[in-house]
Amino acid sequence: MDVIDRGGAWAVVGAGPHGLSALKNLLQLGIDADGYERDEDLGGNWNFHAENSRVYESTHLISTKPFTQFPDFPMPDDYPDYPSHWQVHRYFRAYADHFGLLDHLSLHTEVVNVVPAGDDRWNVTVRDRHTGEETTRQYAGVVIANGHNWWPKIPEYPGQDTFTGEILHSANYKSADAVRGKRVLVVGAGNTGCDVAVESAQNARETYHSTRRGYYYNPKYAFGRPSDQTADLLLAMRLPLGLRRVMFKTVLRLTVGDFEKFGLRKPDHEFFETHPIVNQQLVYYVGHGDIRPRPDIARFDGGTVHFEDGSSAEVDTVVFCTGYLARFPFLDESYLNLDGDHPVLARQIFTPSTPTLAVSGLIQPDSGQWTIAHWQGMLIATYAALRERDPRAAQRFYERMVAETGVRFTGGTDYKDSTRHYYEIAHQEYLRAIEDDLHALEMAGV
Amino acid sequence: MAQRRRPSKVMRLWDWSVPPAGVHREVLSIVPEGWHDQPRATRKPPILFVHGLAHGAWIWRENWMPAAAERGFPVYAVSLRGHGDSGGRTKLGRTLLRHYVHDVMQTITELPQPPVLVGHSMGALVSQLVADRYQPRGLALLTPAPIQGAAYTLPKLVRRRPGAAAKVLVGGTLPLGAEQLFTGLDDVTAARYVDRLGKESPWAQYELMLPHRIGPVRCPVLVVGTPDDRVVDEAAVEETAAAYGVEPIWLPGIGHDLMLDAGWEKALSVVLDWVDERCG
Numbered sequence: 001m002d003v004i005d006r007g008g009a010w011a012v013v014g015a016g017p018h019g020l021s022a023l024k025n026l027l028q029l030g031i032d033a034d035g036y037e038r039d040e041d042l043g044g045n046w047n048f049h050a051e052n053s054r055v056y057e058s059t060h061l062i063s064t065k066p067f068t069q070f071p072d073f074p075m076p077d078d079y080p081d082y083p084s085h086w087q088v089h090r091y092f093r094a095y096a097d098h099f100g101l102l103d104h105l106s107l108h109t110e111v112v113n114v115v116p117a118g119d120d121r122w123n124v125t126v127r128d129r130h131t132g133e134e135t136t137r138q139y140a141g142v143v144i145a146n147g148h149n150w151w152p153k154i155p156e157y158p159g160q161d162t163f164t165g166e167i168l169h170s171a172n173y174k175s176a177d178a179v180r181g182k183r184v185l186v187v188g189a190g191n192t193g194c195d196v197a198v199e200s201a202q203n204a205r206e207t208y209h210s211t212r213r214g215y216y217y218n219p220k221y222a223f224g225r226p227s228d229q230t231a232d233l234l235l236a237m238r239l240p241l242g243l244r245r246v247m248f249k250t251v252l253r254l255t256v257g258d259f260e261k262f263g264l265r266k267p268d269h270e271f272f273e274t275h276p277i278v279n280q281q282l283v284y285y286v287g288h289g290d291i292r293p294r295p296d297i298a299r300f301d302g303g304t305v306h307f308e309d310g311s312s313a314e315v316d317t318v319v320f321c322t323g324y325l326a327r328f329p330f331l332d333e334s335y336l337n338l339d340g341d342h343p344v345l346a347r348q349i350f351t352p353s354t355p356t357l358a359v360s361g362l363i364q365p366d367s368g369q370w371t372i373a374h375w376q377g378m379l380i381a382t383y384a385a386l387r388e389r390d391p392r393a394a395q396r397f398y399e400r401m402v403a404e405t406g407v408r409f410t411g412g413t414d415y416k417d418s419t420r421h422y423y424e425i426a427h428q429e430y431l432r433a434i435e436d437d438l439h440a441l442e443m444a445g446v
Numbered sequence: 447m448a449q450r451r452r453p454s455k456v457m458r459l460w461d462w463s464v465p466p467a468g469v470h471r472e473v474l475s476i477v478p479e480g481w482h483d484q485p486r487a488t489r490k491p492p493i494l495f496v497h498g499l500a501h502g503a504w505i506w507r508e509n510w511m512p513a514a515a516e517r518g519f520p521v522y523a524v525s526l527r528g529h530g531d532s533g534g535r536t537k538l539g540r541t542l543l544r545h546y547v548h549d550v551m552q553t554i555t556e557l558p559q560p561p562v563l564v565g566h567s568m569g570a571l572v573s574q575l576v577a578d579r580y581q582p583r584g585l586a587l588l589t590p591a592p593i594q595g596a597a598y599t600l601p602k603l604v605r606r607r608p609g610a611a612a613k614v615l616v617g618g619t620l621p622l623g624a625e626q627l628f629t630g631l632d633d634v635t636a637a638r639y640v641d642r643l644g645k646e647s648p649w650a651q652y653e654l655m656l657p658h659r660i661g662p663v664r665c666p667v668l669v670v671g672t673p674d675d676r677v678v679d680e681a682a683v684e685e686t687a688a689a690y691g692v693e694p695i696w697l698p699g700i701g702h703d704l705m706l707d708a709g710w711e712k713a714l715s716v717v718l719d720w721v722d723e724r725c726g
Contacts, residue, residue, distance in 0.1 A: 028581055029664070066465040071458065072580040074551050077468025100486055100559060233463035375456055428457065435456035442662055 003123055003136045008388055009033055010141040011124045013111045013330070015101075016044020017092060017370045018361030019145035021070065021377035024099045026143075029385040029446070034137070035101065036126050038110035042096055043089045044147055052150040054192075054324070057175040058199055059085040061368075062191050062278040064226040067427070068368025070095060071375075081226050114142055114331045120356045140387070141356035143380055148326035148362055153419060155187070155322050159300040163318070170196060170321040176203040182316040184208070185305055187297065189215050190420065193321030194279040200319070201290035208305075208313050209282075210294045214265030216248075219280040222255045228278070228367065235428050241412045245271045262286045264293050272413045275424055276366055323420050326362065337405065342422040344406045347433065349376055352402040355395065356387070364420075366411070367427035375434045382441045393444045401437070409433060455578055455661050466548040470533035472525040473553055474503045476515040482558070491583045491725055492557050495523040496550055496576075498567025498591070499654075500619055500646045501703075502530025505566075505639075510705045510714050517718055522561070524553040526572070529644055539617075541647035546572045547579075554580060562725050564717060566705065567591050567678060568646075568654060570686075578660045584725035585690075586668040586717050589675050589702050592682035593689050595657035599679065617648035626676045629701040630708035639706055660689065666724040669694040670704070670716060677702040 008031065012023045015037035026033040039050040047053050060082045061068055069075045073095050079087055096102055106126065113125035117138050125136045152171040160167070168178060170192045176199045184204040186197040189211040200207040219227055234244050248271050260266050262283055285291040295308045306312045325341055336343035336359070337352050343362065344352075351357045360376045363369075387394035411426025481489060493514060495506040503523035511521045526546045527534030534541065550572060554561065562584040565573030570590030577585050592599070604611040610621045622643060624636035631639075667690040671683030687694040697704065697713055704713040 064465075067458075067462040072551075073555055074548070076555065077552055094555065098555065098557070098559060103486070229463050229465070232459065236457075236459035236463055431456050435454060438456070 003117075003138050005138045006032070006034065006140075008140045010143060010384055011036065011111075011114075011122070011137070011139040012143045012145060013114070014044060014145040014147060014361075015042035015096075015105055015107075016046065016145060016147055016361070017070075018147075018373045018376065019044065019143070020092060020096055020101060021370070021373040022143040022145055022360050022380055023101050023104060023377075024095070025374070025377040025381035026384060027099070027101075027104060029381045031381060031384045031388065033104060034139075035105040036109045036111050036124075037105060037107050038129065040108050042101075042105065042107070043092045044145075045149055046085055046089045046092060048085060048089065052147075054149055054171050055085040056170075056173055056195070056199075058195065061088065062220070063228050063368040066229065066368075067232065067371045070370050070373070073098065082220060111146075111330045114144075114357075116354070120354065122356065141358070141384055143358050143360055143377075144328065144331070145360045146328065148423060149324045151325050151327040152320075153323050153325045154320055157297045157300055162302060163300040163305075164303045165315055166317045168317060168319045170319060171324070173319055173321075176200070179204040179207075179317060179319070181205055183314060185210060185294075185313065185315045185318045186321060187211075187318060188321035188323065189277060190275070190321055190323060191277055191279065194277055194282045196319055196321055197291050198279065198281045198285055201285035201288075206292070206313075206315075207285075207290060208292045208294050208315065209286075210297055210305075210307065211265075212296050213269070214259060214267040215274060215277050216252060216267055216271055217256065217259070217264075217282050218252065218276055218278045219255055220278055221280065222251055227251075232367070232428075241272070256283055259283070265295070269416055270413065272366070272411065272426075274416050274418075275364060275420060325419065326422075341419070346401040346403075346405040346407070347379070347437065348423065348425065349380065350398065350401045350405075352405045355398045358383075362423050363425050363430070364423045365425050365427040365430065372425075372427060372431065372434075375431060375438070379434055379437055379441075382438060382446050385446045386441055386444055390445060397437075397441060397444060400440075458579075461544065461548075466545045468552065469527045469549070471527070471549055471553060472503055472531040473522055473556070474507050474511065475520070475522045476511050477520040478515050478518050481518070481520050486559060490517075490519045491721065492520045492522060492559060492561040493721065494550070494553060494557065494561040494563055494582075495521065496563065496565040496569035496573050497523070497526065497529065498565075498569045499651070500529070500622060500643045501566070501569075502532075502642070502644065504530055504642060505703065505705055508639075508706055509710045513711070513714055514718060519718065519721070520558075522553065522557065524549060526550075526569075528647060535645075538645055538647045540649070542649050543572060543575060543653045546650065547575045550576045551580065554582075559583075562586065562721050564588065565590070567702065568650070571654065571658060574658065574660050574663075577663050577665070581663075582665055584666045584668070584721060585663060586670070586720065587686055588670045588704060588713070588717075589672060589678045590669065590682065590686045591654050591678065593658050593660070593686045594682070595655055596682070597655040598681075600655070602679075614651055617651075619644075619646040619648075620651060622677070627701055627703040628707045629674050629699060631701075631706070639703070663690065666720075667692050668717065668720045668724075670697060670713065671695070672697045672700045672702070672704060674699060675702045 012035040023035040108129045117123040152169040183206040197209040409430040415421035503525040506523040525532040528538035563573045563582040564586040570587040669687040700709040701707040
C-alpha cells in the first residue's frame, strides 16, 4: 500500500475538545497537523448526535465557565454559569471556525491503525466512513485524543441474566423517555448517576438509587456564588488540605445539611478522596421520597433486585451509570504502558516508550476540563516544535518527563481505589507542573 | 523544573475564582465588501483597535477605520467597559485592567479569525495583557503606556501639572486636553474630540503605575512612538520596544492621539504597511 509522507506533520486522533486544542496549538506553533474525526461533526462527546456521544438531553456542565473554557477563547458572556451541552457544542464549533481548524480536519474519517514506521515516525491508516476508502499517511508524531468516556463499563451481579426487566447503560441514556412512568433503579453515584436519578425522580413512577458508598453531594451554588469558584479561591490561598476539608464539610453542613438525616449514608471517606459530585437536586428529591437511596446490589431475581442491606425492590428498568473505560482500538496498547486496563503515562500525556506518541484528555480534573485541554495541547505542541528545531534538546526534555512516569497529581489526597479515579487529577497542582514544563521548553528555545 | 520568571500565565487564579461579569460592549466595525468570500489563507487579516485611557471606540471611527477598510482590511474597534457606548459606567470605580482584558477577549472570540491587535496608550498595555493569553496575528503598540510602570513619570507630572497629579492620586481621571493630545489639529476639531473624552477607572490608572511582565509573544510586534507625545515619553516607548526585541518607529510632528491628530494618514500607513508586510 502507498504511504503518503506528511513530513514534519503530526496526526491528531479525535476532534473533541482535546483534539481541537492539540490541533490548534500545533498549527499555531508552526507544526503542520491533520485532525481525524470519525463522526460527521466535531465535538466528540459533546456532539449529541454522534454514535459515541454520551451526553443526554439535559446535560449541563458541572463546573462553571472560568476554568472550564479554553483560556484563549472564553465562552460568550451571554452563556450561563453552567452551560448546556448544546451551548458547549456551539462553543467548540466557534473555536474551530475562529482558528481555521476545519481546513485541517477530516470529518467522517476513522483512524483504524496507528503503527510505528521506524525512526520514531508513525504510519496512520484512516478510513473514510462514507466511501470506505483507506489511506495511510506517515507522520512525525501522533496525538491521541479519542476520549475516555465512551466505552461503557458494565458491572455483573449474580442473577443478572435472570432479570426480566430492561437493563440500560447510561451510554445509551439520551433522555427521560427511557424512564418515564416506570419503576427505575439507577446504579452509581457519579455525576451522571445523580443526574439520571434526579431526572428519573421527575419522570418515573418510582426511583431507587443504588450506590456503593455514601458521598458528598456538593451544591452548584452556595451563598449565592458558584461553589466551584469559591473552592478555587480557597485553593488559590494555598490553604492546607485539612483546613479546606473542614471548611467544605462545614459549608455542606450549613447549606445542604446532614446527609444521614435525609436517609443517605454517611460518606466513608474524606472530602477530595473521590471525584466531586456536583448535584444540588439529588438531596432535594431524596427529601421528598422521590429518590430512595439503596446500598450496592446483592443479586437480581426475576423482576426483583435484592440489595446488600437485605431490602429489595421490583423494578422495570435498571440504568447502570457505572462509568467508562479508556479504549484505543487503533493502536497496539503496549505503547501506552498499560497497568491492567489503563495507561500509565508521564504527566498523563507522554508515553514512556515512544517520544512521538502523546495522549491528550486522559484526565479527570476536580474542576473544569478544557483549560487543562488547552495547556496539555500547548505542552504537546511546544514539545513538537522543539523536536523540529532542536531534536536533542527535545529528547532531553522527553527523558526528564518519562523519568516521572506514573507520578500522580492528587493534591495530597489518596483517591479511593476505583476505575473512576484512574485519571483523576487535582487541577491546580497539575497545571503548576505543566507550567513548569512549558517554561523548561521555552528556555530550551521554543 | 525552571525558575518562575514572571507572574503565571497558566494559573489565572483571580479570573477563575472571581471572574469578571459580562457587560454590554460597543463594537464598531467596517468589513469591506466581498472580504468574507475571499480565501481565508490569503485575505487581509482583521484588525481590532483598542483605545486608551478615557477614550472610546469612536476615536478609530473618525479617520482610521474607513481608511483601513478602503485598503481592504476588515476593521473593528471595541469600547472597554465604562467607555464610549459600552455598559459598566456605574461600576467604573471598581474596574481593573483585567476587566478590560475580558472585554477585548470577548470581542476577539466574535471575530472570524485571529486579528491584528492595535492598542493605543493604555489600550496598548491591555493588548499586551491579551497577547499574554491569546496569540494574535500581530501586535501593534501605539504610544504605549509604559510597560515598566508609569510611576517614574509621577515626579515630572507633579512638577509640570501639579493639579493633574493630585487629581490622579485621589482617584480622579487624568485630565487630558488638546495641548496633551494633539500638535497640529485646528482648535474646533480638537475641542470637539476633547469634549468626547470620558472618565477612567481609578484602579486601572493605579495599575498603569505598576510594572507589567508579559511572557513570550509569538507574533510580530510593532511599537510606534512620537517625540512630540506629551503623555507617553520616549523612555516608555523604548522600554516597551526593548521588551519585544524590536526597534520603535518614530513619527515626529504627531501628538499622542495619532489616530486623530493632523498627520494621522502617515501613522496609519506605517501600521498598515507593517501588517501587509509582517502579518500576511
